[in-house]
Amino acid sequence: MKKPDNAFFSRVLMMGNEAAAEAAIRAGCQCYFGYPITPQNELTAYMAKHMPERGRVFIQAESELAAINMVFGASVAGVRAMTSSSSPGISLKQEGISYLAGAQLPAVIINVQRGGPGLGSIDPSQGDYFQATKGGGHGDYHIIVLAPASVQEMHDMTVEAFRLADHYRIPVMILADGRVGQMMEPIRLHEDPPPPVPPKPWALTGAKGRPPQYIRSLFVEEGALEKHNYELQDCYRQIAAAETKAEETETGDCEWLIAAWGTCARISKGVVRKARAQGIKVGLVRPITLWPFPHEHLARLAHQVKALLVVEMNCGQMLEDVRLAVNGAAPVHFSGYPGGRIPTETDVLNALTALAHSQGR
Amino acid sequence: MKPPKNCYRRPTSLTDATMHYCAGCGHSIVHKLLAEVLDELEIRERTIGVAPVGCAVFAYFYLKCDISEAAHGRTPAVATGIKRALPDRIVFSYQGDGDLAAIGMTETIHTANRGEPITVIFINNTVYGMTGGQMAPTTLVGQQTATSPAGRNPATMGCPIRMCELLNTLDQPYYIERVALDSYAGVVATKKALLTAFQSQVAGKGYSFVEVLSPCPTYLRLSPQKALQFVGREIAAQFPVRIFRKEGVPVNA
Ligand SMILES: Cc1ncc(C[n+]2csc(CCOP(=O)(O)OP(=O)(O)O)c2C)c(N)n1
Ligand code: SF4
Ligand SMILES: [Mg+2]
Numbered sequence: 001m002k003k004p005d006n007a008f009f010s011r012v013l014m015m016g017n018e019a020a021a022e023a024a025i026r027a028g029c030q031c032y033f034g035y036p037i038t039p040q041n042e043l044t045a046y047m048a049k050h051m052p053e054r055g056r057v058f059i060q061a062e063s064e065l066a067a068i069n070m071v072f073g074a075s076v077a078g079v080r081a082m083t084s085s086s087s088p089g090i091s092l093k094q095e096g097i098s099y100l101a102g103a104q105l106p107a108v109i110i111n112v113q114r115g116g117p118g119l120g121s122i123d124p125s126q127g128d129y130f131q132a133t134k135g136g137g138h139g140d141y142h143i144i145v146l147a148p149a150s151v152q153e154m155h156d157m158t159v160e161a162f163r164l165a166d167h168y169r170i171p172v173m174i175l176a177d178g179r180v181g182q183m184m185e186p187i188r189l190h191e192d193p194p195p196p197v198p199p200k201p202w203a204l205t206g207a208k209g210r211p212p213q214y215i216r217s218l219f220v221e222e223g224a225l226e227k228h229n230y231e232l233q234d235c236y237r238q239i240a241a242a243e244t245k246a247e248e249t250e251t252g253d254c255e256w257l258i259a260a261w262g263t264c265a266r267i268s269k270g271v272v273r274k275a276r277a278q279g280i281k282v283g284l285v286r287p288i289t290l291w292p293f294p295h296e297h298l299a300r301l302a303h304q305v306k307a308l309l310v311v312e313m314n315c316g317q318m319l320e321d322v323r324l325a326v327n328g329a330a331p332v333h334f335s336g337y338p339g340g341r342i343p344t345e346t347d348v349l350n351a352l353t354a355l356a357h358s359q360g361r
Numbered sequence: 362m363k364p365p366k367n368c369y370r371r372p373t374s375l376t377d378a379t380m381h382y383c384a385g386c387g388h389s390i391v392h393k394l395l396a397e398v399l400d401e402l403e404i405r406e407r408t409i410g411v412a413p414v415g416c417a418v419f420a421y422f423y424l425k426c427d428i429s430e431a432a433h434g435r436t437p438a439v440a441t442g443i444k445r446a447l448p449d450r451i452v453f454s455y456q457g458d459g460d461l462a463a464i465g466m467t468e469t470i471h472t473a474n475r476g477e478p479i480t481v482i483f484i485n486n487t488v489y490g491m492t493g494g495q496m497a498p499t500t501l502v503g504q505q506t507a508t509s510p511a512g513r514n515p516a517t518m519g520c521p522i523r524m525c526e527l528l529n530t531l532d533q534p535y536y537i538e539r540v541a542l543d544s545y546a547g548v549v550a551t552k553k554a555l556l557t558a559f560q561s562q563v564a565g566k567g568y569s570f571v572e573v574l575s576p577c578p579t580y581l582r583l584s585p586q587k588a589l590q591f592v593g594r595e596i597a598a599q600f601p602v603r604i605f606r607k608e609g610v611p612v613n614a
Contacts, residue, residue, distance in 0.1 A: 031446055057445045061438070062471035069435035069468070073442020076429045077409070077450075081442065099432050204427035204443070206407040206450050214421035215429040 068096030078203025098137030102217030123340030254283030385585025387575025434465025476533030543593030
């Protein structure tokens with residue numbers, strides 16, 4: 001069959017979970033380890049079918065603990081590896097993520113968030129923001145956190161996650177939610193070659209023609225851990241300088257500012273349109289990297305607006321980072337949806353108009 | 362000048378570092394035997410080990426092959442990841458009883474059940490050495506430890522877990538043997554078991570498991586000499602020393 005070259009026909013209809021799985025394959029992921037949990041099961045099933053077809057590794061692990069530690073092993077051996085799960089399973093992975101961060105190992109972790117705490121619900125949620133962006137496991141570390149708002153971004157960000165992970169030797173998390181994971185949209189597949197794999201002289205491949213080496217996160221020699229932690233902080237500063245990303249919509253003349261991420265940002269885009277039709281000059285800032293957080297975007301915009309409205313499917317998590325960034329320059333309000341419910345444009349529009357009226361637009 | 366073949370010398374696969382193990386500790390003996398096996402099979406340069414969280418966490422200072430740390434008990438999962446990524450390398454995990462039979466029990470069983478073609482070396486010293494001599498899953502009934510000060514009481518603490526027997530119920534393992542570091546003969550048997558295990562892996566066979574009943578004089582609160590006797594008499598009485606699985610076939614007692 002002739003390959004269609006028309007941009008429209010080169011798109012395929014895909015579900016977010018599958019789009020992320022296909023992206024991992026196209027990004028050169030050699031090993032995938034998973035454990036079933038809703039709402040990300042399609043991702044694991046996709047890998048079960050398509051990884052072995054390509055002679056790559058798929059294991060349904062005995063738990064999320066085992067899965068993340070298999071990722072650790074594959075990463076130790078220098079190959080691209082990924083795992084995926086949803087909130088309760090991601091809690092189990094935190095031990096391994098801390099060890100990956102400590103040992104400076106690249107890895108990609110997808111969290112298709114569901115409600116919590118505990119078993120919560122299987123509905124979409126943004127309740128894991130704190131866990132993802134503040135470290136999550138024990139110790140003084142960060143991982144890169146990307147927040148997709150569409151199926152296309154599930155795909156693109158997964159490819160990008162492998163680049164970032166290898167480049168900075170750091171775990172990268174895609175912090176999606178059940179809506180992005182389950183939704184189907186037409187997307188353009190990544191047709192370029194995988195992101196180039198940098199040399200990995202640190203990888204354990206057998207001590208052939210070189211002295212033996214080891215990978216560790218234990219530093220007991222005097223001063224060694226302090227030095228190691230400063231090195232990690234240096235790396236984090238480099239990432240913050242080079243990789244921080246946010247998207248701004250209608251912020252040029254805005255008097256009000258919505259700050260939202262992922263699914264809530266997508267809904268808020270519609271709200272911006274509707275509010276402007278009613279004469280409310282509102283803009284939207286949407287952190288694309290949740291860590292590193294786009295403090296500067298928020299700090300700059302805070303000086304131009306009367307107030308901010310943070311919209312999240314939780315009880316106010318990114319809200320804290322927004323307040324830190326705004327640092328008192330403008331009032332910061334919150335519209336939250338913690339019950340696994342996805343807000344409608346009307347919900348958010350009502351919150352915004354109430355705010356605008358109360359502050360005397 | 363090359364030393365004669367039967368001359369006793371430090372294996373090439375062992376570094377010159379002074380080991381941190383207590384006098385009479387089984388870990389140092391097994392490290393040396395392991396190094397000899399890597400030498401004899403000429404696999405040092407294609408071997409990747411996974412060190413446990415336990416007294417042997419610093420195995421990478423003593424063994425001259427690539428070694429990764431792992432989180433406590435996740436050792437076989439890390440080894441699985443390495444072996445699947447690099448199937449032509451020789452991969453082993455080295456674990457204590459806490460690491461392998463308590464916190465890492467799930468990973469241990471499922472790795473064996475998948476028949477991952479790795480070698481698991483299990484140092485059963487019936488206590489948690491590293492953290493100060495607490496009760497292990499393999500602690501003997503009545504044995505006093507920091508967390509069973511009146512002796513292990515089966516009514517509330519259960520009985521010692523026999524790992525070889527447990528793993529032998531699975532279909533996939535290729536080789537399972539228990540040996541005891543209680544004497545010169547025990548050291549020789551341990552070396553032979555390790556050799557068989559690694560040979561099976563080199564030959565591309567399945568999962569191999571060697572349990573070594575091993576002295577921890579410090580937390581058995583015995584002299585090195587007495588600790589060896591305790592391994593041979595008391596510990597081996599609870600954990601029969603024998604081959605359980607050979608070439609994938611269960612061996613009757
Ligand atoms: C998650 C976690 N829990 C507990 C510990 C503390 N810890 C370190 S080693 C160890 C047990 C070691 O005993 P064993 O596996 O028998 O090894 P040995 O020192 O006896 O060789 C424990 C509980 C830890 N490091 N990590
Ligand atoms: S505490 Fe026991 S196991 Fe640990 S080094 Fe000392 S003798 Fe060996
Ligand atoms: Mg022990």
